[in-house]
Amino acid sequence: MSTHAAAGWRPSATLPRKPASFAGVARAEMLERARSLVPVLAERAAECEALRRLPDATEADLHRTGLFRIVQPARVGGAELDVGVFVDVCAEIARVCPSTAWNLGNLASHHWMLAYYPPAAQDELWDVSPDVLIATSLVFPAGRGRKVDGGYQVSGRWPLSSGVDNCDWNMLAFMVRERDDGPPVDQRVARVHRSQYEIIDTWQAVGLSGTGSNDVAIKDLFVPDYRTITAWALNGKPHPGSATNPGPLFRLPLLALGPYVLSGVMLGCARGAYEMTVGAARKRNATTTGLPVSGSQTIQIKVAEAGARIDAAALIMRQACDHAMAVAQAGAEAAHADKLRYRRDAFFSVRLCLEAVDILMGIAGSGGLYLGNAMQRLFRDAHAANAHIMFSPDVQGTLFGQHELGMAGPPPLL
Numbered sequence: 001m002s003t004h005a006a007a008g009w010r011p012s013a014t015l016p017r018k019p020a021s022f023a024g025v026a027r028a029e030m031l032e033r034a035r036s037l038v039p040v041l042a043e044r045a046a047e048c049e050a051l052r053r054l055p056d057a058t059e060a061d062l063h064r065t066g067l068f069r070i071v072q073p074a075r076v077g078g079a080e081l082d083v084g085v086f087v088d089v090c091a092e093i094a095r096v097c098p099s100t101a102w103n104l105g106n107l108a109s110h111h112w113m114l115a116y117y118p119p120a121a122q123d124e125l126w127d128v129s130p131d132v133l134i135a136t137s138l139v140f141p142a143g144r145g146r147k148v149d150g151g152y153q154v155s156g157r158w159p160l161s162s163g164v165d166n167c168d169w170n171m172l173a174f175m176v177r178e179r180d181d182g183p184p185v186d187q188r189v190a191r192v193h194r195s196q197y198e199i200i201d202t203w204q205a206v207g208l209s210g211t212g213s214n215d216v217a218i219k220d221l222f223v224p225d226y227r228t229i230t231a232w233a234l235n236g237k238p239h240p241g242s243a244t245n246p247g248p249l250f251r252l253p254l255l256a257l258g259p260y261v262l263s264g265v266m267l268g269c270a271r272g273a274y275e276m277t278v279g280a281a282r283k284r285n286a287t288t289t290g291l292p293v294s295g296s297q298t299i300q301i302k303v304a305e306a307g308a309r310i311d312a313a314a315l316i317m318r319q320a321c322d323h324a325m326a327v328a329q330a331g332a333e334a335a336h337a338d339k340l341r342y343r344r345d346a347f348f349s350v351r352l353c354l355e356a357v358d359i360l361m362g363i364a365g366s367g368g369l370y371l372g373n374a375m376q377r378l379f380r381d382a383h384a385a386n387a388h389i390m391f392s393p394d395v396q397g398t399l400f401g402q403h404e405l406g407m408a409g410p411p412p413l414l
Contacts, residue, residue: 019131021077022066027085033065034092042096045377048210052203053165054103063131067104072111073245076126080249083112083257084321087264087314094268095275096374098381099210101265103163106211109261110134110171114191115250116233118240120226121191125169135167137216140187140231143174151224152176154190157217159202165212168194172216173231187231187413190223197221207384231255231413236334248328256339256414257324259346259390263317266353266391269382270310273360276375278303281363293363302359309356316349337403339414343390344400350391357382 040061047055054062062068070085072078079085086105094101114122114134125132143156154174161170169191176186200215233239236253281293281303293299320342327334334342361368361379368375389395402409 019077019129020066022069022072022079023074023077025066025079027081027088030065030067030070030079030081030085031088031092034067034089037061037065037067038092038096041093041100042374045097045099045210045374048097048099049377052209053212054100054163054210058100059133059166062104068108068133069111069130070108071249072108072130073115073247073250075245076122076130078111078130080247082321082325083249083252083260084318084325086261087267087317087321090262090264091268091271091314094265094381095272097210098265098269098378098385099208101268102208102211102262102385103166105261105265106136106162107133107167109258110136112249113171113189113234113254115245116239116241116254117191117229118226119244121229122241122244124227132169133163133167134169134171134191135161135164135216136171136173136189137161138171138173138189140173140175143172143190144180145174145176145188145190145223146178147176148222151222152188152190152228154192154221154223155219157200157215159215160213161199161216162211162213164199164214164216170194170197170216172197172218188228189231190221191227192218192221192223205384207380207382209380235414236328236339248325251328251331251333252324253334253339253342253414256334256342257321259343259350259396260317260321262385262388262390263346263350265385266350266382267310267313267317269378269385270306270313270353270356270360273357273364273375273378273382274306274310276378277360277364277368280367284367299363302363306356306359306363309352309359313349313352313356316345316352320345336414340400340403343396343414347391347393347396350386351393354382354386 044055044058069078070081074080090101090105137158137160139158142158143154145152145154156174158172171189171191173189175184176188177184197216197218200217202215203213234254281299284293286293324334357379364375367373399409
């Protein structure tokens with residue numbers, strides 16, 4: 001039993017009594033709603049870190065504004081916006097609290113993912129409440145399962161289940177094997193209720209401290225077929241939820257575009273660091289010389305370099321999302337080369353953001369080290385976010401490079 005469950009803490013307690021409909025709410029309006037939360041989220045950023053999860057008041061705000069439901073199907077009251085909304089909304093909030101933005105991107109994206117499941121699996125949750133929150137851990141090797149009559153027998157311990165303390169359900173990835181020592185025959189994701197898994201309090205981290213990215217574990221749990229989905233259904237081809245959710249958003253290659261659910265967090269870190277550091281440099285004198293920092297040519301060049309990286313990263317992220325949406329809106333399937341390019345562009349744009357934050361930390365100087373200065377949080381959180389495997393040039397760059405060079409790569413799960 002998790003610590004929170006033992007204490008009687010109920011994540012559903014913060015859900016609205018009568019869920020609202022956000023169908024038809026425009027992207028610009030959702031962005032404005034995110035922007036309106038920035039002042040209060042800035043005030044709660046330290047609390048979020050101390051709690052190591054989303055504060056209840058923040059969860060309630062994200063429900064009230066509909067931000068958790070930006071990509072939920074309109075048929076159940078979601079906004080069903082384009083995938084690029086993740087970049088803009090998360091970037092806005094990450095300027096002041098990257099942990100909140102990370103959890104928003106993650107938990108909102110799981111409504112998108114649920115729409116790919118069989119209709120019975122969707123109805124089981126959204127008929128009860130379209131505001132339901134779902135965590136994930138998509139670390140396939142962490143779980144193991146075997147096919148049994150009517151479903152799968154699943155065991156495992158999964159790391160990095162962000163936002164798990166705020167959720168009533170989880171989607172846990174596992175490898176299917178016909179025998180324990182045999183090769184995988186499928187990769188699937190099982191949807192599991194909170195009462196069926198243990199939350200293990202492991203998230204003591206130097207960055208993104210407020211994301212509550214704890215471990216979860218289950219042992220020999222039977223999961224019925226309709227609560228599972230093969231990872232191959234998330235690659236942009238027709239899937240079990242296609243007939244129920246026919247819009248372009250649900251024809252996208254979800255796994256290939258997964259990085260853009262969170263890349264906006266890095267963009268927001270960089271923008272927040274830029275606003276804070278450059279704003280302070282306009283008024284600050286150097287400690288050693290007493291001269292205005294703004295008069296230093298070195299500082300001026302660094303500001304230009306950081307700003308250019310941030311602007312370039314934003315353009316790259318938006319271009320990838322816009323391209324994917326255009327392909328889906330045309331009724332086509334994304335080519336494998338495009339899917340690899342989406343992943344390449346995600347890691348490269350995120351690296352630009354990290355470089356900008358590092359440049360700006362140098363401008364901030366010793367003042368940026370103080371815990372009372374939000375710059376240190378943006379610096380720590382940027383480095384933590386960059387550690388995600390979706391942003392790894394060693395992994396994503398290799399996949400793209402192998403394809404471009406005509407080398408055989410792994411099976412095209414993307």
